[in-house]
Amino acid sequence: MIITDVSVRTFLTKTRRHADSAGHAHPGPEHQVPLSILTVRSEDGHEGHCFSPPEIVRPHLIEKFVKKVLIGEDARDRERLWHDLAHWQRGSAAQLTDRTLAIVDCALWDLAGRTLNQPVHKLIGAYRDKVRAYGSIMCGDEIQGGLATPADYGRFAEKLVARGYKGIKLHTWMPPVSWAPDVKMDIKACAAVREAVGPDIHLMIDAFHWYSRVDALELGRGLEKLGFDWIEEPMDEQSISSYAWLAENLDIPVVGPESAAGKFWNRAEWIKQGACDILRTGVHDVGGITPALKTMRLSEAFGMDCEVHGNGAPNLVVTATSKNCRWYERGLLHPFLEYDDGFDYLKSLSDPMDEDGYVHVPDRPGLGEDIDFDFIENNRVA
Numbered sequence: 001m002i003i004t005d006v007s008v009r010t011f012l013t014k015t016r017r018h019a020d021s022a023g024h025a026h027p028g029p030e031h032q033v034p035l036s037i038l039t040v041r042s043e044d045g046h047e048g049h050c051f052s053p054p055e056i057v058r059p060h061l062i063e064k065f066v067k068k069v070l071i072g073e074d075a076r077d078r079e080r081l082w083h084d085l086a087h088w089q090r091g092s093a094a095q096l097t098d099r100t101l102a103i104v105d106c107a108l109w110d111l112a113g114r115t116l117n118q119p120v121h122k123l124i125g126a127y128r129d130k131v132r133a134y135g136s137i138m139c140g141d142e143i144q145g146g147l148a149t150p151a152d153y154g155r156f157a158e159k160l161v162a163r164g165y166k167g168i169k170l171h172t173w174m175p176p177v178s179w180a181p182d183v184k185m186d187i188k189a190c191a192a193v194r195e196a197v198g199p200d201i202h203l204m205i206d207a208f209h210w211y212s213r214v215d216a217l218e219l220g221r222g223l224e225k226l227g228f229d230w231i232e233e234p235m236d237e238q239s240i241s242s243y244a245w246l247a248e249n250l251d252i253p254v255v256g257p258e259s260a261a262g263k264f265w266n267r268a269e270w271i272k273q274g275a276c277d278i279l280r281t282g283v284h285d286v287g288g289i290t291p292a293l294k295t296m297r298l299s300e301a302f303g304m305d306c307e308v309h310g311n312g313a314p315n316l317v318v319t320a321t322s323k324n325c326r327w328y329e330r331g332l333l334h335p336f337l338e339y340d341d342g343f344d345y346l347k348s349l350s351d352p353m354d355e356d357g358y359v360h361v362p363d364r365p366g367l368g369e370d371i372d373f374d375f376i377e378n379n380r381v382a
């Protein structure tokens with residue numbers, strides 16, 4: 001299965017999601033945004049694909065690094081190809097990031113599945129074919145009737161439970177919201193959700209990511225009284241010792257790291273230093289499915305759960321092939337958006353959820369994405 005080509009197509013897709021000045025998503029008017037699809041092609045004509053923001057697969061990265069590593073190599077040698085690409089990172093002047101490694105690794109897994117006509121989670125070795133989802137609510141906002149008040153969160157949580165979710169994670173208010181961050185408002189939003197959904201729904205928080213130790217401690221202690229399952233990323237994850245201190249001082253489980261660099265190597269240090277009670281990984285955070293599986297197995301060896309960051313087919317594959325994670329993160333969700341409407345470039349959802357709150361892993365070959373290639377061609381811009 002020799003790789004003969006790596007290519008990128010860019011097209012326009014419609015969305016109502018808008019990023020604020022801190023990069024957090026919020027609803028807004030429909031607009032078109034560019035999206036790319038990276039394709040790895042092998043000599044027998046099979047192709048593997050992965051969607052990506054255009055900047056993550058820009059020509060400089062594809063020509064200077066990705067093609068040099070992949071072209072002429074056996075597409076089945078994913079472990080070696082991942083290391084070969086990762087070794088280019090040090091000399092890339094910080095241009096070759098884990099995000100690009102992730103796109104390439106996912107396309108190679110998709111290629112393997114499409115070539116063998118098998119879903120990737122079955123190739124890796126499935127643990128399950130459906131995964132319980134939590135509804136991951138967008139960061140708070142100042143939109144009338146949106147997520148502007150604790151009561152807004154409570155009302156939306158009721159709707160999510162009615163949809164079938166058995167778990168809900170709040171992303172609370174963060175800058176550029178004018179008065180955020182505010183620990184006491186975070187706790188009020190969490191209390192409103194607990195009041196709205198009752199004691200049996202699992203609740204978690206993903207808070208402002210730069211609280212001090214003292215603020216994070218106050219928030220954690222408030223959540224302990226509300227029976228929350230975990231507290232996530234309340235402080236800068238570059239300070240492992242701050243998280244070790246927080247985990248030592250809280251009863252509520254501390255989850256991390258999500259955004260800290262260092263792939264599975266750094267996550268080993270978090271475990272060693274007692275900086276988390278539940279580990280966190282994510283295909284796009286650690287450089288692909290291949291390294292994400294390593295973080296799952298690493299945490300399993302320590303008797304720890306590892307929760308996966310983010311939605312989408314690759315992250316669903318990682319949850320479906322691991323015993324030691326409890327949830328699929330479905331979102332991000334907002335009262336003004338209909339997540340189940342999916343995307344115009346996919347013929348069906350990659351993460352369909354039933355009324356009991358379970359996401360069923362598609363039985364389609366590869367990553368399982370039902371790609372509308374005609375739509376992509378008809379809306380191509382590069």
Ligand SMILES: O=C(O)[C@H](O)[C@@H](O)[C@@H](O)C(=O)NO
Binds near residue numbers: 136309310
């Ligand atoms: O900071 C954000 O925008 C959200 O936290 C986002 O990254 C979300 O995907 C997340 O962290 N989920 O756990």
Ligand SMILES: [Mg+2]
Binds near residue numbers: 233258309
């Ligand atoms: Mg998070």
